[in-house]
Amino acid sequence: MTPAIQQHSASELFAHALRFENRADPYPVYEQLLRQPVVRMADGSWLATGHREIGLLLRDPRISADRLNPQLQPVRKSLLMEDPPRHDQLRQAVARHFVPRIMGMRDHIDALVTGLLDAHTTERPGQLDVVGDLAYPLPVTVICELLGVPREDERLFGALARRLTRGLDPVDTQSEKEIRELQETRAELAEYLEGLIARHRADGGGDLLAGLMNDQAPDGPMDAIDLRVTLGLLLIAGHETTVNLIANGTLALLRHPDLLTRLRNDPGLATPLVEEVLRHDPPVQMSGRSTLADIDIAGTTVPKGSRIRLLLAAGNRDPRRFADPSRFLPDRADNAHLGFGGGIHYCIGATLARAEAQIALTVLARRLVSPRLVADPPPYRENAILRGPEQLPVAFERLLPDPRGK
Numbered sequence: 001m002t003p004a005i006q007q008h009s010a011s012e013l014f015a016h017a018l019r020f021e022n023r024a025d026p027y028p029v030y031e032q033l034l035r036q037p038v039v040r041m042a043d044g045s046w047l048a049t050g051h052r053e054i055g056l057l058l059r060d061p062r063i064s065a066d067r068l069n070p071q072l073q074p075v076r077k078s079l080l081m082e083d084p085p086r087h088d089q090l091r092q093a094v095a096r097h098f099v100p101r102i103m104g105m106r107d108h109i110d111a112l113v114t115g116l117l118d119a120h121t122t123e124r125p126g127q128l129d130v131v132g133d134l135a136y137p138l139p140v141t142v143i144c145e146l147l148g149v150p151r152e153d154e155r156l157f158g159a160l161a162r163r164l165t166r167g168l169d170p171v172d173t174q175s176e177k178e179i180r181e182l183q184e185t186r187a188e189l190a191e192y193l194e195g196l197i198a199r200h201r202a203d204g205g206g207d208l209l210a211g212l213m214n215d216q217a218p219d220g221p222m223d224a225i226d227l228r229v230t231l232g233l234l235l236i237a238g239h240e241t242t243v244n245l246i247a248n249g250t251l252a253l254l255r256h257p258d259l260l261t262r263l264r265n266d267p268g269l270a271t272p273l274v275e276e277v278l279r280h281d282p283p284v285q286m287s288g289r290s291t292l293a294d295i296d297i298a299g300t301t302v303p304k305g306s307r308i309r310l311l312l313a314a315g316n317r318d319p320r321r322f323a324d325p326s327r328f329l330p331d332r333a334d335n336a337h338l339g340f341g342g343g344i345h346y347c348i349g350a351t352l353a354r355a356e357a358q359i360a361l362t363v364l365a366r367r368l369v370s371p372r373l374v375a376d377p378p379p380y381r382e383n384a385i386l387r388g389p390e391q392l393p394v395a396f397e398r399l400l401p402d403p404r405g406k
């Protein structure tokens with residue numbers, strides 16, 4: 001039996017994992033934290049790292065999705081932080097309008113990827129920043145089109161989205177100034193979204209925002225605040241997550257040239273490959289909850305009213321669940337990773353994110369001749385929770401034309 005880790009060392013290890021110098025590879029620290037699947041930290045909060053335990057907690061009705069520090073509490077919570085029954089009403093409204101719109105989008109996503117690659121390489125032949133040139137603009141374009149947000153407003157809300165997601169990181173990793181700015185950023189985003197909603201009310205249109213505004217739910221459409229908060233959630237989720245899935249997937253492929261060759265010859269590999277990226281190097285590293293009752297788990301009791309962090313990325317490397325967890329093996333059977341969470345808050349954008357990443361990686365593998373990483377590891381972004389490279393420079397010999405001649 002492995003010795004349990006002491007409370008103070010769990011806190012120290014967790015703080016160590018969050019430190020920027022470990023951003024490129026926090027996994028060896030997670031491996032140490034995994035020795036105890038649920039542990040109380042020195043500040044009285046809890047940390048779950050075990051795959052089984054995180055899965056149980058995500059599905060436990062005695063758990064609330066409200067995990068925010070009261071200092072950062074917004075005026076109205078989004079469905080991500082809400083519990084039933086409000087969560088379910090909001091989620092159903094989104095599902096009614098979001099899910100049907102993402103069906104049948106694969107050809108369009110393929111055309112966007114092709115266009116981004118073609119546009120880019122004429123400017124700087126032989127070099128690509130996979131983040132700036134593809135992984136970021138692709139999901140942003142798609143989410144803007146879906147929601148009915150003008151793409152040219154990106155200048156404005158792109159920076160806001162960045163600042164807001166930094167606000168998700170543990171509060172002790174943020175400066176006073178960043179916390180103050182977070183409140184201002186929320187107000188700026190609210191103002192932008194209100195203007196957008198007002199313009200939509202005047203123009204109408206067939207996009208998701210129009211759908212939510214005119215929703216025919218039994219209890220009527222969302223009120224103005226829920227509409228704004230939900231729109232903000234979708235816009236930010238569409239901005240700050242898929243970018244890391246595409247970038248982390250490209251990194252994995254370029255670190256495993258055999259897989260790059262396989263994907264080039266067999267586009268069917270894209271599906272298990274993206275699932276393995278979501279397990280091995282997930283874009284959302286952790287989530288959080290609070291307890292509504294005492295919960296007995298992993299031989300301990302988490303008392304009512306506790307805050308608990310769920311380290312999804314550690315659960316994905318739990319040796320009790322996955323054989324050889326640190327190896328990148330797209331062929332592994334039964335890859336039940338926690339990359340999109342689980343239970344009632346399971347990611348609503350999972351189908352879209354998967355499609356974008358599968359297509360982007362397949363097109364990169366098919367069209368780039370002899371690609372290689374310019375820097376390994378690449379520079380990382382500050383964010384600890386929505387973790388991924390800031391830039392991903394790739395050099396290649398040439399870009400093959402799109403085989404379908406578009």
Ligand code: HEM
Nearest residue numbers: 079080237238241242245284287340341345347348349353
């Ligand atoms: C690779 C990309 C993505 C990853 C890894 C990801 C991951 C996650 C995770 C882990 C959760 C659960 C959070 C929790 O339980 O606390 C979640 C929830 C959510 N995601 Fe995603 N996400 C991605 C893309 C997207 C996209 C593109 C959208 C929509 C535009 C989206 C919208 C949402 C929403 C609305 C929720 C809240 C669902 C609920 O509370 O019921 N996500 N996502």
